[in-house]
Amino acid sequence: MSGTPAPPDIIRAAYAELTVTDLAAARWFYVDVLGLVVTAEEPGALYLRAFEEYLHHSLVLRAGESPALVRLGYRVRAPEQVAVAETYFRALGARTERVAAGATRGIGEAVRVEDPLGFTVEFFYGATHVDRFTQAYHLHGANAIARIDHFNVLVPDVRAATAYYRDLGFGVSEKIEDDEEHLYAAWLYRKPTVHDIALTGGDGPRLHHVAFAANERHQILHTCDVLGSLRAEQHIERGPGRHGVSNAFYLYLRDPDGHRIEIYTSDYYTGDPDNPTVRWDVHDNRRRSFWGHEVVPSWYSEGSTVLDLNGRPRPLTAPTEQREASVTIGADGFGEVASDGGPGTGFKLGHQS
Ligand SMILES: O=C1C=CC(S(=O)(=O)O)=CC1(O)O
Numbered sequence: 001m002s003g004t005p006a007p008p009d010i011i012r013a014a015y016a017e018l019t020v021t022d023l024a025a026a027r028w029f030y031v032d033v034l035g036l037v038v039t040a041e042e043p044g045a046l047y048l049r050a051f052e053e054y055l056h057h058s059l060v061l062r063a064g065e066s067p068a069l070v071r072l073g074y075r076v077r078a079p080e081q082v083a084v085a086e087t088y089f090r091a092l093g094a095r096t097e098r099v100a101a102g103a104t105r106g107i108g109e110a111v112r113v114e115d116p117l118g119f120t121v122e123f124f125y126g127a128t129h130v131d132r133f134t135q136a137y138h139l140h141g142a143n144a145i146a147r148i149d150h151f152n153v154l155v156p157d158v159r160a161a162t163a164y165y166r167d168l169g170f171g172v173s174e175k176i177e178d179d180e181e182h183l184y185a186a187w188l189y190r191k192p193t194v195h196d197i198a199l200t201g202g203d204g205p206r207l208h209h210v211a212f213a214a215n216e217r218h219q220i221l222h223t224c225d226v227l228g229s230l231r232a233e234q235h236i237e238r239g240p241g242r243h244g245v246s247n248a249f250y251l252y253l254r255d256p257d258g259h260r261i262e263i264y265t266s267d268y269y270t271g272d273p274d275n276p277t278v279r280w281d282v283h284d285n286r287r288r289s290f291w292g293h294e295v296v297p298s299w300y301s302e303g304s305t306v307l308d309l310n311g312r313p314r315p316l317t318a319p320t321e322q323r324e325a326s327v328t329i330g331a332d333g334f335g336e337v338a339s340d341g342g343p344g345t346g347f348k349l350g351h352q353s
């Protein structure tokens with residue numbers, strides 16, 4: 001649009017800040033079980049990173065009265081892009097707040113905004129550099145996590161949210177639609193992988209999950225074994241399995257407060273300018289799981305409360321159009337019932353029709 005200031009040059013999804021009601025329990029989950037590295041620890045906060053990361057943190061856990069997403073953090077390409085972000089969001093009429101270096105420990109000067117979707121988002125460049133443990137194999141557990149990968153958020157209007165992120169310069173790698181072109185979900189990227197942000201239709205604004213990437217499938221499977229050994233397998237919500245969308249191997253966990261965390265590996269490169277958008281039909285049972293068990297209803301319905309810049313919970317808006325879960329609960333690669341007399345004929349797992 002003419003006259004609209006240029007959007008900030010966003011590099012990637014960089015960190016999330018969550019409030020947790022029991023910091024010790026959260027420390028057990030994220031550090032003892034998942035193996036994230038403690039960069040810094042305060043009486044009421046933990047600053048964590050994954051093994052390939054050299055910025056101060058990719059996850060902040062802050063003690064609070066109730067579980068919530070405080071903010072999502074995107075890194076921009078240069079210090080001057082913070083002011084570009086501030087100008088852009090002010091032109092959108094969004095509430096903005098410039099914060100000095102150290103407002104979040106380890107993060108430089110930044111601008112925090114209440115974006116048009118109702119999320120509190122921070123744009124920063126400066127951050128304290130800390131040790132990168134890529135080859136510190138003696139410190140990695142067998143379930144080592146490499147880096148943060150993406151955010152997934154619940155929004156009532158996926159099409160409007162997609163347009164907002166495309167205006168911010170994100171490409172669309174994949175989407176789920178129906179014949180009437182109703183958009184149920186979309187995946188958008190700035191870094192050359194499948195996504196930095198995924199938009200899931202539902203009551204929003206809510207956080208659906210924060211995802212971390214592992215380098216190998218066996219590392220994800222080891223987390224499942226660790227949880228089993230600790231008799232904590234109830235923290236596994238969905239998976240392990242292979243996604244249709246993104247092609248990634250995945251596992252979804254719920255932390256002690258119910259925040260959803262995905263561990264994900266082996267998606268694909270999207271860095272060429274003509275990277276094609278993959279379209280899935282909402283009735284394709286393999287869209288959410290190329291193979292894997294049915295999607296548990298909680299995966300579609302539950303998410304984390306989002307706070308505004310004053311720390312107040314955001315009220316939710318319901319979708320005006322039909323929900324994916326009402327159309328079909330797919331993600332049931334085992335749900336395809338063969339009818340050719342070959343293997344799997346008549347044999348079906350899951351409850352989907
Ligand atoms: O990261 C993702 C990639 C794919 C999927 S889906 O369940 O395959 O749609 C979900 C997801 O957004 O968490």
Ligand SMILES: [Ca+2]
Binds near residue numbers: 215216
């Ligand atoms: Ca591999």
Ligand SMILES: [Fe+2]
Binds near residue numbers: 211
């Ligand atoms: Fe995800």
